[in-house]
Amino acid sequence: MSRVNRLYSAAAVVAMLSTLVFGCARIADSAQPVQEGKSAREFGEALRQRVTTDAMMEHLSELQAIADRHDGNRAVGTPGYDASVDYVAGVLRDSGFDVQTPEFQIRVFETEEPELTVAGAAIDARALEYSAGTPRVSGPLVAAPADDTPGCVPADYDGLSVKGAVVLVDRGSCPFSEKQAIAAKLGAVAMVVANNVDEEKMGGTLGPDTEVTIPVISVSKADGARLRAAPGPTTVKLAASTKTVNARNVIAETKTGSARDVVMAGAHLDSVAEGPGINDNGSGVAAVLETAVQLGSAPDVRHAVRFGFWGAEELGIIGSRKYLESLDIEGLKDIALYLNFDMIGSPNPGYFTYDGDQSTALERDQGPPRVPEGSPGIERTLVDYLASVDKAAEDTSFDGRSDYDGFTRAGIPAGGLFTGGEEDMTAEEAQLWGGTADAPFDPNYHTDADTLANVDRDALGINGGGVAYAVGVYAQDLGGRNGIPERADRTRHVVSDR
Numbered sequence: 001m002s003r004v005n006r007l008y009s010a011a012a013v014v015a016m017l018s019t020l021v022f023g024c025a026r027i028a029d030s031a032q033p034v035q036e037g038k039s040a041r042e043f044g045e046a047l048r049q050r051v052t053t054d055a056m057m058e059h060l061s062e063l064q065a066i067a068d069r070h071d072g073n074r075a076v077g078t079p080g081y082d083a084s085v086d087y088v089a090g091v092l093r094d095s096g097f098d099v100q101t102p103e104f105q106i107r108v109f110e111t112e113e114p115e116l117t118v119a120g121a122a123i124d125a126r127a128l129e130y131s132a133g134t135p136r137v138s139g140p141l142v143a144a145p146a147d148d149t150p151g152c153v154p155a156d157y158d159g160l161s162v163k164g165a166v167v168l169v170d171r172g173s174c175p176f177s178e179k180q181a182i183a184a185k186l187g188a189v190a191m192v193v194a195n196n197v198d199e200e201k202m203g204g205t206l207g208p209d210t211e212v213t214i215p216v217i218s219v220s221k222a223d224g225a226r227l228r229a230a231p232g233p234t235t236v237k238l239a240a241s242t243k244t245v246n247a248r249n250v251i252a253e254t255k256t257g258s259a260r261d262v263v264m265a266g267a268h269l270d271s272v273a274e275g276p277g278i279n280d281n282g283s284g285v286a287a288v289l290e291t292a293v294q295l296g297s298a299p300d301v302r303h304a305v306r307f308g309f310w311g312a313e314e315l316g317i318i319g320s321r322k323y324l325e326s327l328d329i330e331g332l333k334d335i336a337l338y339l340n341f342d343m344i345g346s347p348n349p350g351y352f353t354y355d356g357d358q359s360t361a362l363e364r365d366q367g368p369p370r371v372p373e374g375s376p377g378i379e380r381t382l383v384d385y386l387a388s389v390d391k392a393a394e395d396t397s398f399d400g401r402s403d404y405d406g407f408t409r410a411g412i413p414a415g416g417l418f419t420g421g422e423e424d425m426t427a428e429e430a431q432l433w434g435g436t437a438d439a440p441f442d443p444n445y446h447t448d449a450d451t452l453a454n455v456d457r458d459a460l461g462i463n464g465g466g467v468a469y470a471v472g473v474y475a476q477d478l479g480g481r482n483g484i485p486e487r488a489d490r491t492r493h494v495v496s497d498r
Contacts, residue, residue, distance in 0.1 A: 001280050001313075001342050001402055001421055001445075043301075044472030050294040051287070051468040053461035057452075059286035060278055060460075062087055064452040067276030072448060074271040076312045077108060077245035084269050088250050088309050091289055096297030097252040097307075104322040106247055106312050107208035111240040114217045116192065119232025125217040128176055128193065129205035133240035134215045137189040141231035143168040151179040154186065163187030166234040168227055171196045171218075177210040184213045190236040191216045194224020208242075215240070249319045250309035255297055257304035260487055263474045264306045265291065265339040265467065266320065268313030268403055275448040277314075279455050280421070284341035285309060287464035291471050301475040303336065310403050313342075320403035324410055336484045337374060338407040339470055340416035344463035345455040346442040348435045349419040351462070352396035353382045354404065356415050360395040371398050374413030377482035381473060382415060385466045392432055413484055415470075417463045419456070421445050 038046060063084060067073055070080030089099045109129050116125040118141055142165040144151040151157075151169035167188040169179055176193060183191050191214060195202040202218040215238045219227070250269065253262070267284030271277020292307045299305075312318035324332070340354070355361065356371060356379030383393040396418050398404065404414040420441025430437035444450040478484045 038476075040473045040477035043476045044469040047291070047295060047472035048465040048469040051290050051464055053457055053464065055290045055293075056283075056286040056460055056464050057455075057457065059091075059289055060282050060452050060455060063282040063285065064276055064278055067271065067278075073273050073275055074269075074277055075273040076106070076247045076270045076315060078273075081247070081270055081311065085248050085250055085309075085311075088269060088285065088289055092250070092252045092292060092307070095293045097292065098255070098297075100251045101248040102251065102323070102326065103246055103248050104311075104319065106245050106315060106318050107242055108245050108315060109240070109242050111238065114215070115235070115237040116217060116219070117235045118227055119230070123219055123223055123227070125192070125219050126201050127238055127240055128216045128218055130208055130210060130212055130242055131206060131216040131238065131240050132212045132214055133238050134190065134236060136235060136237045137166070137215070138233065138235040139165045139189050141166050141168055141192075141227060141234040142188075143228045143231060144170070146170050146228070149173040151182060154182055157182075157186055164189060166190045166192060166236060168192045168194060168224065168231070170194050170224065171202065171204075175207070176204050176216065177206045177212075180206060180210070180212060180214065180216050188214060190214050190234075192224075192227070192234075192236075193218045194227070195219070195221040197221060247311035247319060249311050249323055251306065251323070252292065252297075253306040254295065254299060254301065254304050256299060257301040257475065259304045260334050261303045261336045261478055262306050262334050263303050263337060263339075263471060263478075264308060264335050265341070265471050266308035266310060266403055267341045268310040268319070270311050270314050270319075271450070272314050272446045274446055275444075275450045277450055278452050279345050279347075279442055279450050280343045280445060281313070281341075283343060283345035283455060283460055283463075287341055287344060287460070287467040290464065291468045294468065295471065295475070299475070303475050303478060305471055305475050306335075313403055317400075317403055317405055321406040324406045332410050332412065333487060333490045335407070335412050336478050336487070336490075337378060337413045337415070337474060338404060339378070339467070339474075340402055340404040340407075340414060341463070341467055342402040342416070342418060343421060343442065344417050344419050344467075345457075345460035346419035346421070347444070347454050347456050348425055348439055348441050349456050349459035350425060350429055350433060350435070350441050351386055351391040351393055351459075352418040352420065353379050353386070353393045354415045354418070355379065355395040355397050356413075360397060371408050372411050372413045374484040375408070375415055377484065378413060378415030378470070381470055381482045382417060382466060385469050386462075389462050389465070391462060394429065394432075411490070417466050419459050419463065
């Protein structure tokens with residue numbers, strides 16, 4: 001799950017190719033046609049029975065082995081990610097799917113903690129994403145007026161000696177990129193942005209396409225106020241760089257079913273650089289992949305099923321958004337719903353469904369629902385499934401931290417399952433699910449301990465079954481109480497995010 005997402009030798013090459021070829025063939029060969037002539041629920045249940053925990057664990061074993069061969073991770077821009085793409089695409093092709101691996105480019109920002117000293121005192125600071133780096137720059141600290149548009153127009157600096165100075169400007173009113181461009185044009189050697197709210201660290205980005213020429217760092221609201229009251233000689237040191245990386249998604253669709261009413265299921269394929277990412281998100285990948293294998297490439301379904309395995313989710317939910325940007329409005333309308341599966345085998349698992357009816361948001365008086373029509377029905381389908389396996393469901397919010405975000409922003413109904421990330425399980429949740437209270441759902445989140453050994457097999461089996469069940473139900477029936485707006489009505493709900 002994304003950081004911006006919840007809460008979720010030659011011999012070696014030969015060995016890898018052997019694993020891909022023989023491993024893929026063995027798993028794919030286990031598939032048999034799901035019985036025809038069943039109701040949607042019966043079809044979903046039959047597909048669920050075919051998606052076994054053992055098969056999903058085999059996929060996870062392959063992803064762990066890939067990470068083990070490639071510096072312990074499967075992050076985008078690394079050989080480990082490329083091998084993960086090849087593995088998933090190979091399994092799908094061996095199951096009869098026509099597979100696409102569309103490539104896209106991303107800008108990857110890398111930085112160390114900045115060093116900021118003012119009048120000889122060290123100040124905690126954080127680099128804004130896509131900032132320029134510098135070995136060291138120094139100058140007087142010059143504060144822009146704390147008005148309604150701080151640092152947003154050149155006139156804010158009238159009468160101030162900005163050339164050769166480090167500029168202090170408050171957050172707010174206009175993008176950081178505009179503040180940076182104005183200060184740099186006036187000759188500032190660096191910019192310090194003071195937060196306008198009380199929080200431990202301020203996040204922020206200058207944008208991947210911005211031409212940034214000076215280092216831009218942030219400080220807390222309190223530190224900003226102190227610096228404004230007592231400025232002094234200032235030094236900034238920042239090791240930072242931005243590089244362009246090529247990445248791929250994996251897309252496969254059944255050859256049967258209506259292509260104007262597509263059921264889409266997806267999971268992000270990349271890990272963070274710190275570890276192999278077997279729960280986050282090998283677990284979702286394994287469940288969606290095995291569902292595709294067992295459904296087959298030409299099942300007897302009313303609605304086509306499309307599977308997406310996304311790159312660069314951990315870098316800001318990029319792959320799924322790039323995919324959606326590649327579709328025109330008619331292509332967006334063709335997607336009847338999107339099912340997202342990100343972290344479904346946490347070692348201290350909860351059983352969450354995305355809050356399609358926005359009941360939790362409404363309880364907190366957060367305004368009207370913010371997800372597309374049809375999402376409440378997806379939630380009910382998944383809640384009913386969990387109840388059928390004796391698991392009570394709780395809500396997890398559509399907080400923008402996983403790949404559903406681009407779909408909901410495009411007006412496409414969405415839902416999914418989640419077993420929890422870095423947050424602690426409450427005492428009430430522990431009583432409900434039998435877990436450990438006051439401990440994280442996944443203590444290994446974004447670490448090198450997110451390994452095969454730390455995936456909860458039972459949770460994976462339950463939630464993986466839910467993936468197959470939901471895909472099977474909606475592949476046969478988009479109507480009824482838990483249905484999705486008909487395509488003719490989707491024109492009112494689908495909006496372009498570009």
